[in-house]
Amino acid sequence: xxxxxxxxxxxxxxxxxxxxxxxxxxxxxxxxxxxxxxxxxxxxxxxxxxxxxxxxxxxxxxxxxxxxxxxxxxxxxxxxxxxxxxxxxxxxxxxxxxxxxxxxxxxxxxxxxxxxxxxxxxxxxxxxxxxxxxxxxxxxxxxxxxxxxxxxxxxxxxxxxxxxxxxxxxxxxxxxxxxxxxxxxxxxxxxxxxxxxxxxxxxxxxxxxxxxxxxxxxxxxxxxxxxxxxxxxxxxxxxxxx
Numbered sequence: 001x002x003x004x005x006x007x008x009x010x011x012x013x014x015x016x017x018x019x020x021x022x023x024x025x026x027x028x029x030x031x032x033x034x035x036x037x038x039x040x041x042x043x044x045x046x047x048x049x050x051x052x053x054x055x056x057x058x059x060x061x062x063x064x065x066x067x068x069x070x071x072x073x074x075x076x077x078x079x080x081x082x083x084x085x086x087x088x089x090x091x092x093x094x095x096x097x098x099x100x101x102x103x104x105x106x107x108x109x110x111x112x113x114x115x116x117x118x119x120x121x122x123x124x125x126x127x128x129x130x131x132x133x134x135x136x137x138x139x140x141x142x143x144x145x146x147x148x149x150x151x152x153x154x155x156x157x158x159x160x161x162x163x164x165x166x167x168x169x170x171x172x173x174x175x176x177x178x179x180x181x182x183x184x185x186x187x188x189x190x191x192x193x194x195x196x197x198x199x200x201x202x203x204x205x206x207x208x209x210x211x212x213x214x215x216x217x218x219x220x221x222x223x224x225x226x227x228x229x230x231x232x233x234x235x236x237x238x239x240x241x242x
Contacts, residue, residue, distance in 0.1 A: 002059040004028055010053055012046030012071075015039040028057045030064050042068045049075045070113065073129045076106045082177055087134025089220045093184055096177045097136040100145075100154045103127060105163035120158055124149055136180075191219050195227050207231055 006024045015021060017032050021039075025032050035055055043051045052069035070076070078084065081096035100123075107114065107122040116122040124146050131142035138145060148154065165173075195214055202210045207228050214224045 004057050004059060006055045006057070008053055008055075009050050010039060010043065012043040012049045012051045013040050014047070015043065015053075025055065025057075028059075029062050030055075030057055035064060035066070038066055039068075042066055046071060049079055070109050073106060073110050073114075073126055074133060076109060077126070077130055077133060077135060080106065081135050082174065083135075086132065088222050090132055090134035092220065093134045093187075094136050094141075094180050095134045095184070096180060097139055097173060098130065099165055099169060099173070100138055100157050101163050101165055103130070103137060103145075104158060104161065108161070108163065119161075120149060123154075123158065188223070191223050195219050195223055199227065
C-alpha cells in the first residue's frame with residue numbers, strides 16, 4: 001500500500017490546521033482535526049518548544065500514524081532552565097543552574113540524535129551545549145561539570161537514571177535563577193557605566209579608538225556595538241583601483 005508523509009515543525013501541544021500543516025495534509029484526505037488532536041497529545045510534554053513531527057498516511061485507507069522527534073538540545077536546556085535564550089557572552093554571563101538529573105533527562109530524550117555511544121558520553125555532549133549557553137550545572141560552569149563527569153562524580157546518578165526533580169529543588173533553582181539574573185543586571189549596569197565614562201573621556205576621538213578602549217577593558221561586544229556601532233567599510237570604486 002502506498003504511503004505519503006508530511007513533515008513539519010509544530011509548537012508542542014499547540015499544533016493547528018493553519019499553514020504549514022493543514023494545507024499539506026488536505027490533499028491526503030485525512031481528518032485534519034483528528035490528526036492535529038493526536039499531534040497535540042503526543043507533543044504535550046514539549047509545550048513552549050518547536051517539535052519536529054512526521055505524519056504518515058496510508059493512501060488507500062486514509063489511516064495515519066504520527067512520529068514525534070525531539071526539539072534541539074538547546075531548546076530542552078532552555079525549558080529545563082526556565083530561560084528564553086542563551087547568554088550573549090557565556091564565559092562571563094551565567095543565566096541559570098541545572099541539576100545533573102535534568103542533564104540526564106535531556107541526554108535520554110536526545111539519545112538517538114547524540115553522537116556518544118554511552119549515556120555518560122551523551123551527557124557530556126549536553127553539558128557542552130550548556131557551556132555555550134551560559135548555564136551552570138550543579139553550581140559550577142558546565143565545562144567543570146564535564147570534568148566531574150569524567151572523574152566519576154555523578155556515576156551513581158547516571159547509573160540510576162534518575163531524572164525527577166523535587167518541588168523543593170525546583171523552588172531552589174528558581175531562586176538561584178533569580179539571583180543570577182540580578183547579578184547579571186548589576187554586571188551589565190557596571191559595564192554600561194564604564195562604557196559611558198570612556199565615551200566621555202574620549203569625546204571627539206575616532207570611533208574605532210573608543211571601541212578598542214572599551215574592548216580592552218573587557219566590556220562585552222554587544223554593549224560596545226550598541227553604544228559605538230562599528231563603521232562600515234567604504235565600498236570599493238566601480239572598476240577597481242585606478
